Amino acid sequence: MQIVMNGDPIEIVAGSSIESLLKQLDISRERVAVELNADIVPKAGYEKQLLSDGDKIEIVHFVGGG
Amino acid sequence: MTQATDKLIIGGREFSSRLMVGTGKYASFEQTARALEMSGAEIITVAVRRVNLDRSKESLLDYIDLKKYTLLPNTAGCYTADDAVRTCRLAREAGMSDFVKLEVLGDEKTLFPDNEELLKAAKILVAEGFTVLPYCSDDVIVCKKLEDLGCAAVMPLGAPIGSGLGIRNPYNIRIILENVSVPVIVDAGVGSASDAAIAMELGCAGVLMNTAIACAQDPIAMAEAMKLAVIAGRLSFKAGRIPRKLYANASSPLDGLIG
Numbered sequence: 001m002q003i004v005m006n007g008d009p010i011e012i013v014a015g016s017s018i019e020s021l022l023k024q025l026d027i028s029r030e031r032v033a034v035e036l037n038a039d040i041v042p043k044a045g046y047e048k049q050l051l052s053d054g055d056k057i058e059i060v061h062f063v064g065g066g
Numbered sequence: 067m068t069q070a071t072d073k074l075i076i077g078g079r080e081f082s083s084r085l086m087v088g089t090g091k092y093a094s095f096e097q098t099a100r101a102l103e104m105s106g107a108e109i110i111t112v113a114v115r116r117v118n119l120d121r122s123k124e125s126l127l128d129y130i131d132l133k134k135y136t137l138l139p140n141t142a143g144c145y146t147a148d149d150a151v152r153t154c155r156l157a158r159e160a161g162m163s164d165f166v167k168l169e170v171l172g173d174e175k176t177l178f179p180d181n182e183e184l185l186k187a188a189k190i191l192v193a194e195g196f197t198v199l200p201y202c203s204d205d206v207i208v209c210k211k212l213e214d215l216g217c218a219a220v221m222p223l224g225a226p227i228g229s230g231l232g233i234r235n236p237y238n239i240r241i242i243l244e245n246v247s248v249p250v251i252v253d254a255g256v257g258s259a260s261d262a263a264i265a266m267e268l269g270c271a272g273v274l275m276n277t278a279i280a281c282a283q284d285p286i287a288m289a290e291a292m293k294l295a296v297i298a299g300r301l302s303f304k305a306g307r308i309p310r311k312l313y314a315n316a317s318s319p320l321d322g323l324i325g
Contacts, residue, residue: 006116007116031160033114040156040159043159058156059116060115061160062113062114062115062125062126062127062157062160062161063115064088064090064091064092064098064112065088066088066091066228066254
């Protein structure tokens with residue numbers, strides 16, 4: 001199935017949770033924040049929260065800034 | 067008064083260093099880490115950005131000891147209250163801290179704050195329990211409004227972000243200092259160590275800078291210079307300077323001259 005991640009369409013395994021998406025993308029859950037269809041998903045909900053076709057997800061982290 | 071007992075308190079947390087530094091524009095993460103170390107800063111700003119899937123494995127936080135520093139995520143690049151609030155919520159989730167440097171910009175050329183949107187965002191964020199440190203104009207009315215909304219500090223600009231023009235209107239900073247009770251931190255505009263010292267001698271609680279260190283020819287040396295300037299400026303302010311006089315006043319005794 002297809003979701004839009006950080007503005008780009010990507011193919012992911014059907015039935016993926018946020019937890020498994022992060023694993024597929026090799027992103028450490030500790031240092032990111034995730035927004036699903038414009039709502040923040042608390043870290044405790046990553047395993048429970050399943051993704052659906054067409055979902056829009058934002059995954060952000062900290063970078064250098066002033 | 068000694069430096070050791072002169073703590074900066076923001077949002078109920080105590081800090082020994084009054085220099086806050088940004089982590090952008092450095093040549094490498096190693097250089098960032100060394101400059102931070104040399105600056106003695108305890109509060110460091112970071113930006114919130116999308117994870118890049120083509121990224122290398124390394125990220126800024128691999129180089130930063132999070133036990134040593136308080137991260138102050140910013141809302142750089144936000145031009146509306148909505149975007150800034152959204153960024154702060156993400157930052158809190160990513161960093162597990164309520165501290166945010168709130169900036170809502172009005173214009174790409176000047177990067178001056180949009181005070182209307184800034185106040186709107188500050189109100190929402192304070193209500194949501196954030197410790198809000200707003201980057202704002204050097205305008206006492208705006209600063210008072212931010213204080214009244216419950217911001218933990220106000221951070222008026224000394225000059226445009228990255229300009230290195232120094233404290234362009236020290237009188238405005240003085241007026242702000244006389245009229246707000248929360249810590250006043252000069253954010254943006256510092257170019258050299260003397261600029262930082264001037265901000266502290268005016269009585270500011272701290273100084274926040276990024277470009278002046280990161281883009282100096284030797285960022286590590288400049289980080290140390292800034293650390294010392296902030297300490298010297300603070301001590302100078304607390305010590306109380308002599309009044310300015312137009313004419314001379316001899317330092318050596320007038321009695322006992324030969325002849």
